Amino acid sequence: MEKYDLIIIGAGPAGLSAAVYAARYKLKTLILSKSMGGMAAVAHKVCNFPSYTEIKGFDLMQKFLKQVEELKVPIIYDETVKIERTKNEFLVITKNKKYNCKKIIFAGGCERIRLKVNGEGKFLGKGVSYCATCDAAFFRNKIVCVVGGSDAALTAALLLSEYASKVYIIYRKENFFRSEPAWIELVEKEKKIETIFNEEVAEIIGKNSVEEIRLKSGKLLKTNGVFIEIGSVPETKSLDSLKVKKTDAGYIITDKNQKTNIAGLYAAGDVIDSQLKQIVTAASQGAVAAYSVYQELKREE
Ligand SMILES: Cc1cc2nc3c(=O)[nH]c(=O)nc-3n(C[C@H](O)[C@H](O)[C@H](O)COP(=O)(O)OP(=O)(O)OC[C@H]3O[C@@H](n4cnc5c(N)ncnc54)[C@H](O)[C@@H]3O)c2cc1C
Known part of the structure; x- marks a missing residue:
């Protein structure tokens, strides 16, 4: 040896x-x-x-x-x-x-930390991703959501907004207290990005690929992709x-x-x-x- x-x-x-x-x-x-x-x-x-x-x-x-x-x-x-x-x-x-x-x-x-919700494993590579850099281009003109509120989540959302027609950020806290102000400013300026605070993903739903997510509040949100950035x-x-x-x-x-x-x-x-x-x-x-x-x-x- x-x-x-x-x-x-x-x-x-x-x-x-x-x-x-x-x-x-x-x-x-x-x-x-x-x-x-x-x-x-x-x-x-x-x-x-x-x-x-x-x-x-x-x-x-x-x-x-x-x-x-x-x-x-x-x-x-x-x-x-x-x-x-x-x-x-x-x-x-x-x-x-x-x-x-x-x-x-x-x-x-x-x-990466997993979200641990139904559908996460089933749709991995079929809409669920842990890497916006790797997968953003597959979501051209589609609706996606990013789960999380750190710098990694915000930069993922900004990248996705270059391809997708709509990007939701779903964050369980009431503001982006963990992120750099420079990234927050860019996210707030980007018209394609909509942030939903005080919410969590409860389930990822679809047939062959992601079609929607159910939030903890019970609300359903149409989406083609779920990018998990929770640390x-x-x-x-x-x-x-x-x-x-x-x-x-x-x-x-x-x-x-x-x-x-x-x-x-x-x-x-x-x-x-x-x-x-x-x-x-x-x-x-x-x-x-x-x-x-x-x-x-x-x-x-
Ligand atoms: C989306 C995202 C955006 C970021 N943006 C920035 C930024 O703009 N600026 C900045 O400064 N930082 C940024 N970071 C943070 C930065 O990437 C990390 O701080 C940095 O990569 C840490 O370096 P590291 O070498 O400690 O670990 P890593 O970069 O994670 O490298 C660890 C390596 O170890 C290997 N490894 C792990 N376990 C084993 C094993 N058992 N056997 C063999 N190999 C193993 C892995 O495969 C990997 O190659 C970002 C992180 C993410 C996720």
Whole structure:
């Protein structure tokens, strides 16, 4: 089994930034990831990453990836199912193979929260979507609704308004208290978007695809698509056999060097307990984690 100094789990902003630093420290590094670019790659428009006034999330992550490829850090697209501690090393078990390494940077991000209503599973890919960037173009001249009230929900609604004839935002709170004022202003200006506050989706209804939704109040709303943007939970299942310290909500607790309570295990990005979950902060934490790994390996030599 080939042995690495460092395995990075996740190829989102945190993992790819860690890889850039690790490569420059000449660490023998491998990236294992389920997907390229993570959540950032599905962001419709990124307007707050320094150096770009506006860029599509996918295009930005392609640039992260290109740099990592130029630095010759290998990436294997595979899901890590389990991580075990063996003496002073780690055994990383993926769906297809096992790997050995001295240190790990865990940058697995978060996964989308399901709405858990009737019809959600049945119509997945037939009107139900968790990714407006991926699916908006299928709803040209159709009616869609976005469920949620965060920045992700508002940007999804704005993107959908470029294609759909009508976009409803359904949000259970009385205002968009969690969103950036700049996005709220754009949503309020867009004539195709209608917001329904203090409401929830109770059921998604249709025959072969979504035709309407029933709201908690009992009201029926005709729609061809339901875009679910109600947040995410940290993706830490593969760490279950290690006793990693987490918050009650499941976010990994790290120190200022991105170190977890498990020797040799570092974490960065959306998966950790942090105040601001953004591309720029994930990238920064990834860089700090790689620096800490480098320092620790040097001390151990
Ligand atoms: C719709 C939307 C719009 C957004 N817009 C912006 C924006 O405009 N500006 C901004 O700064 N931020 C934005 N964000 C937030 C930003 O995308 C995240 O903060 C950022 O992507 C976090 O980076 P990360 O590397 O921690 O995690 P992620 O980007 O989620 O990457 C995690 C990676 O880990 C992989 N992974 C997970 N588990 C495993 C496993 N077991 N094995 C292997 N691989 C695994 C995943 O496949 C993924 O590739 C947006 C998010 C969404 C959803």
